Amino acid sequence: xxxxxxxxxxxxxxxxxxxxxxxxxxxxxxxxxxxxxxxxxxxxxxxxxxxxxxxxxxxxxxxxxxxxxxxxxxxxxxxxxxxxxxxxxxxxxxxxxxxxxxxxxxxxxxxxxxxxxxxxxxxxxxxxxxxxxxxxxxxxxxxxxxxxxxxxxxxxxxxxxxxxxxxxxxxxxxxxxxxxxxxxxxxxxxxxxxxxxxxxxxxxxxxxxxxxxxxxxxxxxxxxxxxxxxxxxxxxxxxxxxxxxxxxxxxxxxxxxxxxxxxxxxxxxxxxxxxxxxxxxxxxxxxxxxxxxxxxxxxxxxxxxxxxxxxxxxxxxxxxxxxxxxxxxxxxxxxxxxxxxxxxxxxxxxxxxxxxxxxxxxxxxxxxxxxxxxxxxxxxxxxxxxxxxxxxxxxxxxxxxxxxxxxxxxxxxxxxxxxxxxxxxx
Numbered sequence: 216x217x218x219x220x221x222x223x224x225x226x227x228x229x230x231x232x233x234x235x236x237x238x239x240x241x242x243x244x245x246x247x248x249x250x251x252x253x254x255x256x257x258x259x260x261x262x263x264x265x266x267x268x269x270x271x272x273x274x275x276x277x278x279x280x281x282x283x284x285x286x287x288x289x290x291x292x293x294x295x296x297x298x299x300x301x302x303x304x305x306x307x308x309x310x311x312x313x314x315x316x317x318x319x320x321x322x323x324x325x326x327x328x329x330x331x332x333x334x335x336x337x338x339x340x341x342x343x344x345x346x347x348x349x350x351x352x353x354x355x356x357x358x359x360x361x362x363x364x365x366x367x368x369x370x371x372x373x374x375x376x377x378x379x380x381x382x383x384x385x386x387x388x389x390x391x392x393x394x395x396x397x398x399x400x401x402x403x404x405x406x407x408x409x410x411x412x413x414x415x416x417x418x419x420x421x422x423x424x425x426x427x428x429x430x431x432x433x434x435x436x437x438x439x440x441x442x443x444x445x446x447x448x449x450x451x452x453x454x455x456x457x458x459x460x461x462x463x464x465x466x467x468x469x470x471x472x473x474x475x476x477x478x479x480x481x482x483x484x485x486x487x488x489x490x491x492x493x494x495x496x497x498x499x500x501x502x503x504x505x506x507x508x509x510x511x512x513x514x515x516x517x518x519x520x521x522x523x524x525x526x527x528x529x530x531x532x533x534x535x536x537x538x539x540x541x542x543x544x545x546x547x548x549x550x551x552x553x554x555x556x557x558x559x560x561x562x563x564x565x566x567x568x569x570x571x572x573x574x575x576x577x578x579x580x581x582x583x584x585x586x587x588x589x590x591x592x593x594x595x596x597x598x599x600x601x602x603x604x605x606x607x608x609x610x611x612x613x614x615x616x617x618x619x620x621x622x623x624x625x626x627x628x629x630x631x632x633x634x635x636x637x638x639x640x641x
Contacts, residue, residue, distance in 0.1 A: 244366030244399070246341030247407050254331035256323045259285070264337050266314030268391070268404040271296055271322055272412060273331035278307050280324045284317035293323070297390045297472060298530055299408075308413055310390025310472060311336065311404055334412045338400040344368070359422075359442045360431045365399040367406055367418075369435070374416030376436055378450035379463040379510050381497035384490055386541065387420065387456060387468040387524050388478075388533040398425035398470055409455070419455040420466040422489060428481035430489055433466075448496065457527045462511050465493060473534030483540060487547040490521060494548055500575055501548040502600075502626040521545050545627070552629035553577045558621055560638040566609045567638055569621060573631070576600035577623035583608055586616045586637065600626055611640050 248264050254271065271280055280296040296309040307328075314320070314335075324331045344366075362369070395401045406418040413419075420433040421443040432442040436452040443452055443465065456466030467489060469482050494501050503520045516527065523541055524532035553573040561568045569581050579597040584590060594606050604623065611617065616639045624630040 243344035244403065245339055246344050247368060247371075247403055248337040248341045249407055249411070250335045251332055251412060252335075254322045254324055254333050256331075257321060259319055259321045260333070261319045262317070262335050264335075265316040265318070265340055266320060266335050267316070267338055267340075267400065268311040268336040268408075269314050269320055270299070270311045270334045270336070270408050270412065271309045271324065271331065272306065272334065273324055273328040274306055275327045275329045276305065277325045277327040280309065280322065280328070282309075282312055282323075283321050284314050285319040285321075286315070286317055290321070297474060298532065299390050308408075311392075311401075311408055313392035313395070332412075334408060336404045336407055338403040338407070339397065358430065360399070360429055361442065362432050362435060365402050365431055367403070367435075371407060371410045372417045372435055373410070374435075376434075377453045377462075378436075378445040379453055380449070381451045381465060381493070381499065382463040382505075382507050382520075383460075383518065384465050384467065384493055384499065384521050385457055385524055385527065386486065386522070386533050386537065386544075387466055388473045388537055389423070389468050389470050390472045390474075390532070390534075391470060393471040393476055394426060395470060398427070398429070399431075401425075401470055402431050415455040417455075420468040421452060421454050422465070422467045423470060424467065424482050424485045424489070425470045426479045426482050428479070428485035430485055433468075451497075457524060459512065459514050460507060460509060460516060460527055462509050464507065469533065469537065473537040474531055475534075475536065477536050478540070483544065487544050490544065490548045491550070494520075501545045502576065519545075521548065549625060549627040549629070552631040553623055553625045555621060555623060555631050555633045558633050558636060560619065560636065562611075562617075562638040562640045564613050564641045565611050566607060567611065567617070567619075567640065569606045569608060569619065571604050571621045571623075571633065573602050573604065573623050573625075575625050576602055577604075577625045577631070579604040579606055580622045581606040581608055581619055582622065583617050583619040585612070586618055613640050615640050 250263055281293045283291050283293045299308045299310040322333055409415045409419045410417050417435055418433045422433050423431040434452050434454040436443055441448045451465050453462045454466050469478055499520050501521055507516050518526050523538045524530055553575045556572050558571040580594055582591045582593040616637055618635050618637050620635055621633045
């Protein structure tokens with residue numbers, strides 16, 4: 216069923232030596248530089264500073280667009296814009312596109328786009344900031360790169376944390392450029408973009424994962440709590456990643472765009488480990504599907520417990536290749552066989568009805584043999600995943616004692632088998 220807690224220990228060992236910025240902990244990261252301008256399609260715009268990232272936002276019931284950059288006086292090819300996977304009704308936002316120190320940009324937006332604007336962000340060339348007086352020296356951690364460690368400018372955060380019981384876990388991609396050499400800088404850019412330009416007041420996800428498998432703390436949840444949780448660890452901080460369905464819904468975003476490119480093995484391994492820890496902590500069945508109920512608005516939706524963003528709304532997120540991996544990821548999260556209970560047999564003259572229960576949906580089969588016989592016979596396997604099981608054992612001899620065991624396997628294929636019991640036909 217669910218994996219044991221503590222699997223986060225494997226996720227991000229030795230991260231301080233590999234963080235792209237490798238910053239001195241006595242100082243903070245570079246100041247984030249940002250500029251926002253209205254978009255006029257096809258009109259070139261000179262940037263005030265080298266472009267690390269650029270995002271496009273607009274209002275209207277349309278989506279998409281195109282963008283190109285100029286480097287050393289030469290324009291590059293047009294690239295398609297993809298949504299950033301954190302929707303707001305009647306508003307569209309692209310994922311941040313890497314500019315690689317571009318000097319200028321040009322944007323095309325579709326007809327019907329209103330109030331279009333482009334946000335240019337640079338998280339690497341600003342003046343070094345003083346370390347946060349409140350944070351001091353960032354504490355060491357082997358599991359999650361904290362906000363202090365990736366360099367969150369807490370002055371940008373305007374949202375007051377709220378906490379609700381955990382119900383769902385939703386996987387996203389950030390739709391940013393794949394293979395960032397400085398993922399912490401990418402996280403800072405996403406933070407600025409979502410907190411300020413998108414108006415979320417903070418980053419939209421509870422966790423982010425880079426291509427090397429490092430897990431980053433996302434939305435602020437206080438200084439005395441586990442990342443993403445209240446002080447007791449039993450409730451999750453509300454973020455902004457699935458419009459209308461955020462309370463009690465934990466968002467985990469992989470850095471990159473996985474519309475057609477595969478995520479890395481390391482990133483998927485970290486995602487599986489994080490999901491294992493969270494499903495265990497909150498008692499969530501990795502293979503389950505149930506009704507989500509927003510505790511604030513009352514909105515409901517039937518969705519898988521581990522879902523992709525596109526299960527909640529019409530979006531590409533988390534990209535086709537990552538979404539296709541979710542069944543395998545759920546199997547990896549689910550590492551424990553079901554528990555069998557309430558096994559009973561009701562024998563008749565030439566048959567018996569065997570019933571039992573499992574603590575998660577599982578298949579059904581009974582094996583049986585006359586007492587004193589070594590070879591087992593078996594009913595056919597019922598592949599329907601249920602928690603209440605019934606199997607008919609037929610073609611039995613009268614007045615004969617049979618030994619039997621029930622066998623059930625969960626959706627991940629983990630089998631459980633009951634102790635040997637017996638019944639006697641009439």
